[in-house]
Amino acid sequence: MAGEPTDERVADGSNDGRYRHLIEHVQDAVVEFTLADGEPTVSDVNRAFVDVFGYEADDIRGESLNEWVVPDWKLAEARELDTNTASGAINYQQVTRETATGLREFLYRGIPYATGDADDDTPDGGFAVYTDLTEVSRNERRLEVLNRILRHNLRNNANVVAGHTTRLLAQLEDRRGKTVDVAATIERAAHELEQLADEANHIRQVLEHPTDEVADIDPEPTVRAVVDDHRERTPSADIEIETGETGRVMADSRLRYAVDSLVDNAIEHNPSPEPRVRLRITSAEGLSGAASGEWVVIHVEDDGPQIPADERDVIRDGSAITPTHHGSGLGLWLAELTVETFGGELSFGASDLGGNDVSIRLRRR
Template sequence: MTGHTPNRRSNTDNDRYGHLIEHIQDAVVEFELVDGVPVVVDVNRAFTETFGYDADAAMGEVLNELIVPVGLREEAQTLDSRTSSGEINYRRVKRETADGLREFLYRGIPYADDRVGDGGFAVYTDLTGIVQNERRARVMNRVLRHNLRNKANLIVAHTTQLLAAFEEQSADRTAAAATVERAANDLQQLTEEAGEINRVLNAAEGTETVDCVPTIRRVVATHRQESPDAVVETDLPASLDVRANRHLDVALDSLVDNAIRHNPAAEPRVRVCAAAEAEGWATIHVEDDGPSIPAAERDVVTGEAEITPTRHGSGLGLWLVKWTVETFGGELSFSESDLGGNDVRIRLPRP
């Protein structure tokens, strides 16, 4: 058997490669390892803009001395050692830029097997804005949820006490107290949905094969018990496997709850159906006979309209369902039900 001769890039391939690297928005630097130390061979435009060095000035310089903070040089040397041995590095790192210290996703990629130990490429994706937003969102989420929940509980408790203290229970007083109580309950619901959204978006778990029929039956049984005036029907197969996880319960619970809670009828009607589709998909329908979800709210949730100060949806329930379903690789859509109200559809991949 003859040995395999590795392919070499032609001049045309080199031109294409250079064109690609030059127009990548991430900072890219090619380096040689001289006694284990990375020395700059070439950089792309994003590198010069991010780190503030002209390409000519950077070439031939020690990379770590250009961009690695003094206190992190030892960490950088460890990464260089891994590159020397042919290992690919992925790590969050901090680097000195033209605008100060910033956080990056660093990927160190050594040359191919025939040149291991000679050098490679470093790619820096700026994560500073993403990381800052993540941290700010966590703080806001925790503080707001904690305070909203506590304040809502206080409002409910004190409204009940005030109403009991009135000597005369007039219709106006009763109506006012009921309005305040509903608003407080809505706040409690909002904090619960925000907490669940946070858990869904930050969950490390992936999807698995889930029989959605027992999940649907469990959700329906809960709402039949909690809302005895509602008529909750099902039309389900014996079983139906989909790609999901435990958060499917929460998404379905939110849809059934919305269908009941936002229906002013004395006897709200809800129907939950599920069926397999062709080409590896399944759809779960949650239908009702209540008022239609406003088109503006549907369009914002589906992405057909932009969020604005006056157009953002009335709550978090549909956002919770949308983002949960999207973590499964599915989608959320809306249509009109033959019950006269909404048909909210969850489309999920099948295993």
């Protein structure tokens, strides 16, 4: 399907010729596959698949579809969809898939068919149709973040400043009360407003930059620069770094925004007078069939309290953003939006330090 259609295929008037002409010219990425033991093997792809996924048709024909387009941490989900297809059901689901330039969001339709070669109507092949929703999904999430979270936090901190300023003026008039405590509260709220403004500005820079430009950097200097900066800003924190030979990743200088935000969160939300943070850069091998399918993971670990489940969920699922369920600030969102701009993923786990392991997964260049 990925080649230029011949005159015979279009002009012969057959159903097969017309169907192939249609598939070849639709803008959605289409894969035709055979099913053997529930595993989809690529028979052919259309030109839109080559354009969107970045894999050449000759390279992927005859290969396992899952090994090329499914990230290893999404394999269980893909196998469940394959089971549905093998049973004759049509799948319709939003999925994350791996392309040559990183992760993208798709509306996936799995459409099975039976060729009639078997004695029954058991599906032995099908079509996978992928509609690229990446920019639509990202834009919806960005609008929700800026509308709900930014407005909520600005209003709350402005109310704190206004309310405590009134109290401070009253206490100064009668020379009674804990004016120092009130002043400290105002100072903290003002500092949070300044930080919020900085994070909002960084988000603006992330969103204004084109996402289709391929860039690559060595992540180690960025991570080391963030560590050096936070060691100077918070000398009481115990900040460790572990690196290895990982190579370059698909990202640019804005990666620092994400790493810095995660380190800042790990320190800021740890009640310990000596918070512990560990940054590790590791390799994560992708599935063996995918060309250059290796990933680099930047772990930011701490020994502080677990990030609340609702805050993790709202990062994972933008549809969960509501006036009362939106996360406590812009730091995690800055990291999430930055990483997804590079076709990567932000994930949450537990660290052997006793706290969180927030990981940035980026495609190796």
